[in-house]
Amino acid sequence: MRGVRARLTLTIVALVVLTAAILGIGAYTFVDSRIHQGALDDAVLQARFDLAATIPDRFTDRTREAFIESRLADTFKGRGIDVMVDFGDGDPFRSKAGLDPELLSASLRDSVAAGQLAYERTTLAGERVLVVGGKLPPDGPSFYFVHPAGTLEATLDQLRLALTVGAAALIVLAILASRLVARGVLAPVDAGSRAAERIERGDLSARVPVTSGDEFGAWAERFNRMAAALEETIARLRAAQAQNRQFVADVSHELRTPLAALVAEASLLRGDLDSLPEGSRRGGELLIADVGRLRTLVDDLMEVSRFDAEAEEIASQPVDLGRLLTAVSTGRLPEARVVLPAESVIVDTDSRRLERIVGNLLDNAREHAPGAPVEVTLAVASGAISIAVEDRGPGVDPARLERIFERFYKADPSRHGGSSGLGLAIAAEHAALLGGTLTATNRAGGGLRIELRLPVTGSLLDGDATAIGRGDGEGRSTFHQESPT
């Protein structure tokens, strides 16, 4: 864009410079030659007349003394002309000091001596002059008429200056004008560029003003139609997505009440299973187990639709990670080995979300590596906390590894466990909300390792465990605030 502006300016200025140069130089040359030619013609005409009439009339004796006597020099002086007369005796007459025929060029003097009328432009006594020379016929002395050319040259100098200044002014004007023109021409491009930038930032309502009926106007209209189509399509997609999410939220919400009844009923049934006849008992057991599965699925769906509604709040408070990991493991997978650093690690975080992440990872390990040893490791690295859940199960096909955090993704399609297929996706969402990441890798010795990395925010390694946090914002409010104790 800048390039076009510069090129446009350069082109216009170059054209103006060229035009100004041609016109200026042409005009100057013309005036110069006309003025010089005119002055020369006058001087020659006068010299011819003087040599033919004025001088012979009053100057008959043809000696130096007679010439002085004739006072012709005064007459010429009266016309503004100085005169030199070369009598051929080495002592010429000069109407003004500093003049001398010797100072004139030899070719001029030869021409004059040969009886021709000749001229020369030169500088005499520090003054620019036009000298016209001629011989008084038939064999008189050589006369040189010295016409001052100073004013003439000064006039031409002024003309030159005026033309130069004029050309410079014209160029400046051309630059300004070309910039204005460039801006005008490029304004639609700028407007289009700004609108595109706004669209890029997500403001799909950006449009280009249609200010003219020319090609740019047509282009702007086309651009606006494209933006409108884009906006409409995206709005439609968003609406569809929102509708989808709302549907999932509604479905899981509608399922809640019958599910709550089912869970309570199944729990009653469980207490009385033993008193059921043999045939009904197995049915009762399956029913209870399936109600449990349904409950997990609906709970997970509700959780997922809460993420989609982006209505999540983080309730941070100081959490002893070692205690949390031990408690969750005891509840979910008591066989799991919990490996903790020597010192307790306390960080500000949302303990419920952390429990959910670790719980889901343990559920996943239990389900996909049944019976295999599971290890939960807490480690503190510089700037980050790492919680890893490792199992010694079959691991996951490397090609499927990066997809295991997708919703309803089953790494092993043949497996039908009690999980909803949402556990790892939910864990990943919680991890992201806590500012952390979940990554899955296959262990070298077989088995799956899923690691949660959390950035450290106000971590306390043991020793400050009894510090008193004042002004805490627990419970309903969201972020735990720390103040110096």
Next chain:
Amino acid sequence: MAGARGRPLDARILIVEDDPSIREVTAIGLRGAGFTVSTASDGREALDRFHAEPFDLIMLDVMLPIVDGLEVSREIRRTSTVPVVMLTARSDTIDVVVGLEAGADDYVKKPFEVPELVARVRAALRRAGRQPDDAASLHLGPMAIDVGGRTASRDGRDVPLTRTEFDLLVELARHAGQVLTRDVLLDRIWGYDYLGDSRLVDVAIQRLRAKIETDPANPELVLTVRGAGYKAAR
């Protein structure tokens, strides 16, 4: 399992729940545990019953037609300290807070299993019927606590506290200077003998502070112990 703990075998419980299945299964479960059960299906009916006959515990669904559960709880609290256990479909912190603010003592999240519900009902009844084991007077800073009379005052002026808040204050004041974890408080105040929701403790502490501290944002009487729990200033 019925009446294993002995105490309020014949306790009368009002179940307020609009879904007939949940209402019925809850009633069956509580009757099976030895309680006398009445039911109501909306807020208006619940209040009519509450005003007509005495109950030892109200089990209240939050989302009710006509008059919602929170409103019913507030209405009950105007005249009675009967234990109120909320049934909430959502376990969001907001719901817990709003429920406790409306005067509920505890909440049970749906879906629930009947034995779990029965345990919570028993715990609430036990708490309500608990006689003070001593009639001592306790002090916590400017607070004077009459354990037997179940009243607290600050600089001679009565500070009205709910049952839960009062119990919490007594527990903390009895162990002034000693850290009580959230789990310990859940066990001693709410009678949870399993891993409960520690937000219950946090919310109750906040509400207690709002009533007894000069500046609840900078508590001087009930202090947070980072990463551990709470303690009363010595």
